[in-house]
Amino acid sequence: DGGITQSPKYLFRKEGQNVTLSCEQNLNHDAMYWYRQDPGQGLRLIYYSQIVNDFQKGDIAEGYSVSREKKESFPLTVTSAQKNPTAFYLCASSIGRQDTTIFGQGTRLTVV
């Protein structure tokens, strides 16, 4: 089945450590996105990529980094510079048309 796979589902990190969240899609979508969701809040865009080897900052990019070396993969690194990293992270992809935007099932990151 086509879709977006995020792993792991739950992730625990010690303060001061970097951690990488995986996002893989087999939908042949060109665009991919990372969102952060905090309790009771909507989705805030972290980074997005329209094509391979290119990406742009979203609204809350500070403390995060991404790469887009392959069309199907868009990993997100949460660095130690992110002051409040505990959140639910969602990866999404689209082919460009509105009705084909798909979200992954999310990764819940907790800093301990």
Added chain:
Amino acid sequence: QKEVEQDPGPLSVPEGAIVSLNCTYSNSAFQYFMWYRQYSRKGPELLMYTYSSGNKEDGRFTAQVDKSSKYISLFIRDSQPSDSATYLCAMSARINAGKSTFGDGTTLTVKP
């Protein structure tokens, strides 16, 4: 002030009730309007989208957009316990959902 304001809820209704979920916005450039449904601990799924003003119906769901009032609504007829979820409105000035601005969500509970 946020660009998109969503009725906060939570909302609790009996099975079979008609549900109205609402969002207002301030950016007159928004042209694409979406509703997502998000079950607990899952990624959002696109429920409906509309372009510009007007109504769109899909089964028990109707989306309305009033651009003159900068107001959008999602109506759910004959609500079911399986409709219990958080509903997020989103809107964009382009056909690219990755650049959408999201509301904070309304949590709906439909009681049997």
